[in-house]
Amino acid sequence: MNTKHLFVGLALLLMKPALAQQQPEAKELNLQQAVTYALEHNEDVQKASYDELSAQYVIKEAKSNGLPQVNAFGKVDAYPALPTQILPGEIIGKPGTTVPVQFGTKYNAQGGVQFSQLLFSKSYFVGLQAAKTTEDLFRLRKQMTEEDVIYNVGAAYFQILQTQEQFNTIEANLNRLTQLEKLLQLQYKNDLVKKVDVNRITVNRSNLETQKQTLTSALEQQVNVLKFFMGMPLEENITLANSAILLDTQEPQHIDVKQVAEQQTQYKLLRTQQELNDLQVKNIRAGYYPSLNLTGSYLYQAQRQELNFFDTNLPWFNTGVVGLQLNIPIFDGFKKNAQVQQAQIEAKKLEEDTKKLNKNTMVQLTNSINQLNNSTEAIKAQERNVTLAQEVYNTTNELYKEGISPLTDLLEAEVTLREANTNLNNEQLKYQLAQLGYLKAKGELKTLVK
Secondary structure (H helix, E strand, O other): OOOHHHHHHHHHHHHHHHHHHHOOOOOOOOHHHHHHHHHHHHHHHHHHHHHHHHHHHHHHHHHHHHOOOEEEEEEEEOOOOEEEEEEHHHHOOOOOOOOEOOOOOEEEEEEEEEEEEEEEOOOHHHHHHHHHHHHHHHHHHHHHHHHHHHHHHHHHOOOOOHHHHHHHHHHHHHHHHHHHHHHHHHHHOOOOOOOOHHHHHHHHHHHHHHHHHHHHHHHHHHHHHHHHOOOOOOOOOEOOOOOOOOOOOOOOOHOOOHHHHHOOOHHHHHHHHHHHHHHHHHHHHHOOEEEEEEEEEEEEEEEEEOOOOOOOOOOOOEEEEOOOEEOOHHHHHOHHHHHHHEEEEEHHHHHHHHHHHHHHHOOOOHHHHHHHHHHHHHHHHHHHHHHHHHHHHHHHHHHOOOOOOOOHHHHHHHHHHHHHHHHHHHHHHHHHHHHHHHHHOOHHHHHHHO
């Protein structure tokens, strides 16, 4: 080894403790903390917040139509050829003839201010109502986005806990097989067991190590998915605490499905869309009413034969006018009638969506409660199976050590114990997901952050 390599090696050895100190500790999160973080950082929630904020400016825009409108203007016209008008010859003493006359000057300029003030418009007041309802619509959309995020975070959270539990089961079984393999190798050296017995243990251990690696990769992917739903940087180091949801469930027949559906954000959103649709019909029909505006203008104008509008010795002439403008719609080719018909069809579609929501709510409630009940019984059964499988494994292990039970019985007991733990984990995951489904069906996902 040369001197350069020696110094590099010493430097790396000195840096290792410092690097270890810089490694951030894993941040432990429970379900409530994970959901709270997601509601603050998820990109979809942020976008929905911006939409909700924009609704305030929608209202301001609607109100602006009722405020005075003031505009300044100015223009310069140049006439290479002045317009010609035909006048009767009588004005110059030539009856029965016509005289072409050019009026105006080669250059004209004018500038001034125009204003208008809405005095009456039925559409304006309907538009104000629609703008305020639009604010409710954006608020409900944000709430729906938050509920979707809560459900996705909860599902990913419980999936990780289930995978971690499965990982722990594999790890425990792997440790048992590793110890058994060492014992068999020692017995094989003393000619107490056959080589095939050692090979069986080695194969089972290798299979478990492969499963462990697969679970490690799956767990990393699931954590990344959770971080994605939470809006958390992937490099953030986190661990999850074992969390549970406490529910007060009822049998489906004791639940008023319509009442439950009305508590859902989606139902409120449909009702708001229906209200907006009704206002749209009102606004279209308001187009049949007259509108009245106060108008006015004040301007200066000048006419020149040469382009010298900045000559202060030449005059500018001012004009002011104030008036009322009444617009009375008479016939639009049945345009408004067609628009009303379209809005009424949209209202029927919203009613169908509401019916569909009621049915979907009933299905979700029924399925969730059935799954909760089934999983509750299944968890109890699997817990008993795990206890029995553990007893069988312990007994078989003792018998094997005493030379009474063959190795195949011990391996079979180990597989049975592993399957029992896996089945228990699967049923616990089903139960947790059913809890999320139940809360979603009742519109109570927000209770996870309270």
